Amino acid sequence: MSTGQPREDAKIAFDRERRRRALSRLASRMRFEADDVSHMLPFEEVVGALGATSRISIGEQVVPLDKIVGTVDRRRGDFDRSFRPSPNTRGRWERIAEARKRGEAMPPIDVFQIGDLYFVQDGHHRVSVARAMGDKDINANVIQVRTKLGAGPELQIRDLPLKAHERVFNERVPLPASARERIQLSDEWRYAQLATLVESWGYRAGLQRERVLPRPEMALLWFREEYEPMVDMLREAGLGGGGTETERYLRVAMLRFLLLQRHDLSDDLAERLAGEVKHPSQAAEQDTMTHQIIKEMRD
Template sequence: METGFPQADAEHDFLRTRRRQVLSRLASWLRREPDDVSDILPFGEVVAALGRTGERRLGLQVIALESIVGSVDRTKDFDRSFRPRTPRTRERWERLARAQRRGETIPPIDVYRVGGLHFVRDGHHRVSVAIALNLRSIEARVTEVTTKIDPNGIVHRGDLITKDLRRVFVDRVPLRGRALESIEVADAWAYAELSQAVEAWGFRLMQHESRYLDRETVARRWWSEEYKPVVRMLRQADLIGDRSDTDAYLQLACQRYRLLRTHRWDDEVVDQLRAHPTA
């Protein structure tokens, strides 16, 4: 309960926030959750995984506190909910809490925006206090960072592996727009196999046409001349099942030479594909 005295209430705010942080860690341990569940997202790793392409300043804006998920350089001091992980920040934290409770003007924070996510450059304690006091928004100077890969789907640090593998795939197979959106694999490591399959297809295409083709051209032609027709045939043959189109295509591409080395496409080959859809 609040006392009405900013000094005492600020002390209680900090102790309550620290207690919640410790209880959250304990709950994660009891549930055997991965270590990165409560980690604040590191800005550097996120933009490296997504592939940074540029940035621009958007100026002062009001942003939702729930959209702040990471930090540029304070990932060890706060958890994912911006609760202090140690008591060493207590003095500064309580000073800001007192100022907030007294209605004093609080300077805006500085953030990077990546998609709909925000990463704090300056103002970690201000964010922590605002969340502890149940505020919903905060003033921020925003710098937008653009990336090759959409940041949607990033929740935990482990999700960066998937994004990084997809970024490497896009570097090797530079699809764009609807074509890129159609590529979806269940296991992110399959992007490497898919890249090799596309590059092999492109090499055979260049041999057939006796000319060099750049990666953009190979990617575009592979999607329209190979991927879409094969997926269409797989659908007609009812060979996709619960998998994504890409997973179904990749399984067929990996098995192509083993199953079709006799240059047949008959019922026996189809039966083998049906019997081993994930081989």
């Protein structure tokens, strides 16, 4: 609804967006969501986690406003992830909103693009006003940043440590894309554990072949000769506990090493591991890491 007075309309619009921001925060708190769920993504931290490989300017583009979720250098508290404003942005926000109400054209904003996500370098207030006025897109000068890992719309600040460890795992264990998609862990430190196990497996495989295996070859051999057979065995035997197939594999691979000190896939492996889960040995009960793995496999 418009009063016909651009300055008054701008004030009303700002107050409306402030209320929406407050209500959104209240709703998130009532859903017991993490505090960072509504925060803008910080560009440098995202790039650091995902691993930039190149940057290229692709010129002026029409960018969907709902894909703009981050910032390059602005304080995160000035706007939330939906670019609803905080009180300290009122003056400039209302001036831009008033100019829009008067029909003045806005210059394109400047953004960085990572996958389908955009991060504002210049133009935060213009994005906020455009969204408040119901626009669906905005003109932007775009610099495209390619990264080792992709970024989806569900990405949150709390996901960045996990993404960073996933990226390092992929560097240490460079699997083809189709195989890499199956490696899913919810704990960042377990990516490091898994990478170490894979490298150990690759070292032994190289000794058997009497040559040093390049990392891509080592990774693919591990996936085909160790990971896939083990995952199939665990599925058939109903072992490994909950979570993803990678989490089940990692538990058993660690338990196999800690309890059995062996790395091959023998016929009695599943039976022996199942016995440890049902009736832990004295060593299993005394060893903290072994006890934790067995507990996870029972859950």
